[in-house]
Amino acid sequence: MQVNCPQLATLEGRAWSIETRTHVADCGSRRLVMELIDERSQAAASQDRRAECARFEALIAVRVGGQLTGAASAMLDEHLRECGDCHALADTIAPTTDVAADHATLPAIDAASYALGPEVARGGMGRIVAARDLRIGRPIAVKELLTKTASQTARFEREARVTARLQHPGIVPIYEIGKWESGTPFYAMRMVKGRTLRSAIHTRETLNERLTLLPAVIAASEAIAFAHASDVIHRDLTPANIMVGDYGETVVIDWGLAKDLSEREDDIDVGPYRRDPDAPADLTAAGAVIGTAAYMPPEQAAGDRVDARADVYALGAILYHLLAGHAPFRGTNDEVLRKVQDGSPAALPPSTPRALVSIVTKAMAKAPADRYASARELAAELTSFQAGRLVEAHHYSPRERARRWIRVHRAGVFAGVASAVMLAIVGSIGLAGVLRERDAAEAGERSAQRASTALLGELGRSELLAGNADRAAALLAEAYENGDSSVSLRFLLGSAMRNVESIKQRLSGNSSPIHVGQLAFSADGNRVIAVHRAVAEQWTAEGKRLPSLSDRDALLGSVAYSADGKWVLTYGWDFVRIWNATTNPSRSTTTGSRSAGTPPAASRATRCGLASSAESGTRTPTRDT
8 A cells, every 4th residue: 555545534534635536536445445434334324224214113013003193103104205124014014904096907817827727616606727826836726707797797806805805714815816818807716625514514424423524613603703803794604615625724715795894885786585496595596696595594585684693694504504414494495495584494413412502593593683793702602612611502401410410420320210110110001102212312312422422532632732631631531431431532541641730649548449439528628538338438638537437237328528517427228327527436326226116217316326315405306318
C-alpha cells in the first residue's frame, strides 16, 4: 500500500477532499477497502431493519387477535407498504378478508397442465376422474360438470368455492378451480383412497362390526361443526357423501347444495321437494331441488328455510343407518317423502346400545327446537358415549341402574332368579311362554353386552396407545369382567396394569390365602371388614388387624357397618347377625342356637346381645328377617 494513501478514518467519514477522491479512483487497494466499508454499512442497515421488523411483528400478532386500532394500526399499515417481508408475513398469518377482490368468474386453465385418467365416480351433476398435476407431479382427483345449464353451473361453482373456503382435515382440500378451454368448469382436489361410508356400512353385516365405523360419524360431525362455525350448512349429508379412507381418515364431500347463512339470498331455487316419484330416495336430486329424501328433515322436505339443525338431523339419520344397516326410511320417492314429514323411523334393533338410541332420537326429532342445537353438541355426545361416559340425551332409568347392580352381584341374583323360576314351574302351566320371552331378552342383553364389550376393548387399546394407563386399565378390566377373556385383551390389560400406580396396602388374615366373599368400609373410612366363610376379618385403613368375628353355626354372607361404626351386620340366606364391632371374639355373644319357643327375631337378638334388658330398664331394638 502506498504511504500517501488516506487514513481509514478519513475514508469512513465520507467527507473527502478532491485529492482523496482522485486517489481512491486511481488506487486499487483503496477501492477494495471501500467495498468492505460498504458491505459493513449494508450489514448494519440490514440488522437495523431486522430489529425494526421484529417490533412490527408484535403488532401483526396483535392485529390477528383483532385488538389493534387507531394510530398503531396506521403505523403498521405504513410499514407494510414499505417492507415486503413483513407484508408477506402479515398475509400468511392473517390473509385479507376483503371479498371484493375475489374473482367473480373462473379462470381459464390449460388442460395440458393435467393428465386425466379413468372415471372413478359419477353423480347427477358431475363426474370425478383420477388425474395427475403435471406441474408438480402430484396425483389428484378432478371433478367436472356434466351438464352446463345456468343453475347447474352456479351450483357447481358454489360447491367448489365453499369447499375451498372450509380448510379442515375432515373436508376435502381444493387445489385449483377453473374451466377448460371448452368452458366446462372443474376443480382439482385431493384424491381420497377408500370407500364411502354407505359402502363400508353395507359390507358389515352385524351391529358389532358396524359400530367400528362410529369414529367416522364422529369425525364427520366435527367437520360439519367446523362448517357451521363458518356460517355454512351442507344440506345434503348422506353416507354416500362421507368418504372413509384406507388409513382411518374421514372426509365430507359434495358441497353442491351448501348454503352460506351470512348471505340473505340463495342462488339455488328452494321449494317443496319434487322429482320423479319412482326415482331412488337415497340419491341427491338434480336441478332445482334440495337434498336427499331419505336423510333430509321434515322442514327441508316441505321447502321451508333451514339452518344448522337440518344438518344435525341428517347426521342423526346417518347414525341410524349405521346402527340399523339401512336408511331410516325406505320405499319409493313419494313414500319416503310422506314418511319423512308424517311418520317415524322403524325401531332400531333391540341389541342397539340404549344411549345411542337416545342420541338418534334427539338428533332426528321432527321439531328443530327438540334437536341438538349444533353439530358440535352432537359430536360431543357421541364422543362421551365412545369414552364410556354418561350421555345427556339418555335418561338412565332405575331398571338400567339395577342392571348395573346385577352385573356386580351376578351370582346371588342369578341364584334368586333360578329359585323363583323353579317355584313358578310348579305353579304355572304357561311358563313356557314366559321362558321364551326371558330367553329372547337375555339373548338381546348378551348381544348388547358383546357390542359394549368390543367397544370397551377398543377404547382401552386407544387409551393405552395414548399413554393413559389408568383409564386403559379401567376400560380393559370392565371388558374382561364382561366376558372377553381373549389372549389379546389379557395382554393389553397386563400391559396397562404394569403402568398403574402400585397397591397402597395389602391386608392378610389368620389364614392364607383368604377367599373374600364380600368386604365393606366403615362410614368414616378408617376400618375395613372382609367375610371369609364363617369368619369376618377386620383391619384399620393402615393395615392393623382388629378383632375378628366368627360363627361356627353358619357361613357368613354379606356384611355392613352401622352408620356410627359400633355394630357389624352380617346376613345370609336365612339369618341375620348383629355384632359388637369392638368386642373381643372370646366374649362375643353371637354364638348359640335358638331355644325352643323363642321367636326367630328374639332368638337372633339374644344371640347378638341386643335383646331387651328388664334389669337395666333399657330396650335395644332388634330386626326380624
